[in-house]
Amino acid sequence: MQSRATILGVIERKMEERLEKMNKEASSMEEDDLLGWAMKQSNLSKEQILDLLLSLLFAGHETSSMALALAIFFLEGCPKAVEELREEHLEIARRQKLRGECKLSWEDYKEMVFTQCVINETLRLGNVVRFLHRKVIRDVHYNGYDIPSGWKILPVLAAVHLDSSLYEDPSSFNPWRWKGNASGVAQNSNFMPYGGGTRLCAGSELAKLEMAIFLHHLVLNFRWELAEPDQAFVYPFVDFPKGLPIRVHRIAQEEEGEEE
Ligand code: HEM
Numbered sequence: 001m002q003s004r005a006t007i008l009g010v011i012e013r014k015m016e017e018r019l020e021k022m023n024k025e026a027s028s029m030e031e032d033d034l035l036g037w038a039m040k041q042s043n044l045s046k047e048q049i050l051d052l053l054l055s056l057l058f059a060g061h062e063t064s065s066m067a068l069a070l071a072i073f074f075l076e077g078c079p080k081a082v083e084e085l086r087e088e089h090l091e092i093a094r095r096q097k098l099r100g101e102c103k104l105s106w107e108d109y110k111e112m113v114f115t116q117c118v119i120n121e122t123l124r125l126g127n128v129v130r131f132l133h134r135k136v137i138r139d140v141h142y143n144g145y146d147i148p149s150g151w152k153i154l155p156v157l158a159a160v161h162l163d164s165s166l167y168e169d170p171s172s173f174n175p176w177r178w179k180g181n182a183s184g185v186a187q188n189s190n191f192m193p194y195g196g197g198t199r200l201c202a203g204s205e206l207a208k209l210e211m212a213i214f215l216h217h218l219v220l221n222f223r224w225e226l227a228e229p230d231q232a233f234v235y236p237f238v239d240f241p242k243g244l245p246i247r248v249h250r251i252a253q254e255e256e257g258e259e260e
Pocket residue numbers: 055056059060061063064067123128129132133193194195196197198199200201202203204206207
């Protein structure tokens with residue numbers, strides 16, 4: 001809560017600086033960023049703007065970017081999956097070209113079936129959010145345990161996602177296990193990367209879309225490999241100690257023997 005107040009203080013000061021600048025220069029705000037947009041275009045209150053920025057920064061940015069780093073890491077170790085992913089996106093790009101369009105459409109997105117398998121598997125194995133915070137609102141008797149009302153509990157999603165009675169060979173990256181269930185519809189709550197219940201992640205569909213579009217451009221344009229060995233570590237949030245350095249090759253250039 002203390003950190004939250006500190007961060008909100010920083011954003012609030014930024015807002016005040018911008019308002020001051022705007023009043024002084026009697027001009028519209030120059031900065032073309034989210035804060036600028038929220039202040040100029042929306043009719044949100046100051047509190048709402050602060051809350052929006054904080055949610056997007058932490059709930060929406062760290063999670064998706066870490067999920068993508070994990071996808072890059074897992075895929076690098078699974079060339080067969082990269083190949084299948086590339087095939088899927090080449091096909092989408094071919095159809096796009098036939099239509100004479102250069103932008104991805106909603107229909108294209110719906111064709112990204114194997115991509116969704118890769119995203120599900122990345123979230124299952126990578127466990128970007130490892131546990132949730134809950135408060136028990138009435139006495140619960142579960143599996144021989146009594147959990148009294150008022151207690152705080154941490155449901156550990158990672159324990160479910162890595163349970164060998166639910167997932168065969170749970171520590172291996174196997175996107176094909178999702179074939180036939182690419183939407184990742186939870187079976188017996190075995191898959192909960194976005195949490196669950198009334199506090200289910202508000203950005204889950206946006207996150208899937210962002211990741212799919214990123215993977216589309218990544219596999220169509222680049223090959224990559226780890227520049228030095230790195231591993232996903234958890235303390236307690238998942239991170240790469242060396243920042244996951246990778247070497248990236250542009251595909252067209254690589255074919256001509258060049259490297260980026
Ligand atoms: C791979 C990406 C993401 C993962 C794994 C993820 C995961 C989660 C999880 C586990 C929760 C807690 C749910 C619960 O307590 O039951 C959550 C909450 C939330 N997420 Fe995400 N998230 C992701 C991306 C995003 C994005 C892109 C946004 C918005 C732009 C977002 C916005 C939120 C918000 C606002 C909440 C709070 C919902 C509430 O308390 O009612 N998330 N997310």
